[in-house]
Amino acid sequence: MTKNELAKEVAVSEKLHLSTTFQAVDGILRVIKETLAKGEPVIIRGFGTFQPIECKERPARDFKTGKPVVISAHKSAKFRVSKDFIKSLNAEAGKEVTV
Structure with missing residues (x-):
């Protein structure tokens, strides 16, 4: 999904104007990028970090x-999925997982 x-x-699904939704998605992604650039984590409860x-x-x-060649030092980001999200993924698939 793009x-x-x-x-x-x-x-x-939320019955919103398309232009408003595009602005909201862009805004959320911009804030996540800016926060990570400051060196701070972004924690979204029930989704991940x-x-x-x-x-x-x-x-x-x-x-x-x-x-x-030498790859120079740089910053990157990693994403860790929350336990609740993993449980919901596996519940939809009909599997039970202990996390």
Whole structure:
């Protein structure tokens, strides 16, 4: 599902104007990006946690040439799914999971 499809689905299910929904989705994503850029996590109860991480410099290999290269240190983000979300996914599939 793309961002546009998500906005359209929310607009239909919540009976909102499409333009308002696009603005809301864009706003939510912008706030998540800005918060992670500050180095703070974004916790959405019942869904999961976006956590900023620091990646260290490391050696790698260029796939095309086979020559060694160095990947510089950078920031990234990881997402950890909440236990409630995992349970609901598996409940829909008819499976019982202990988390």
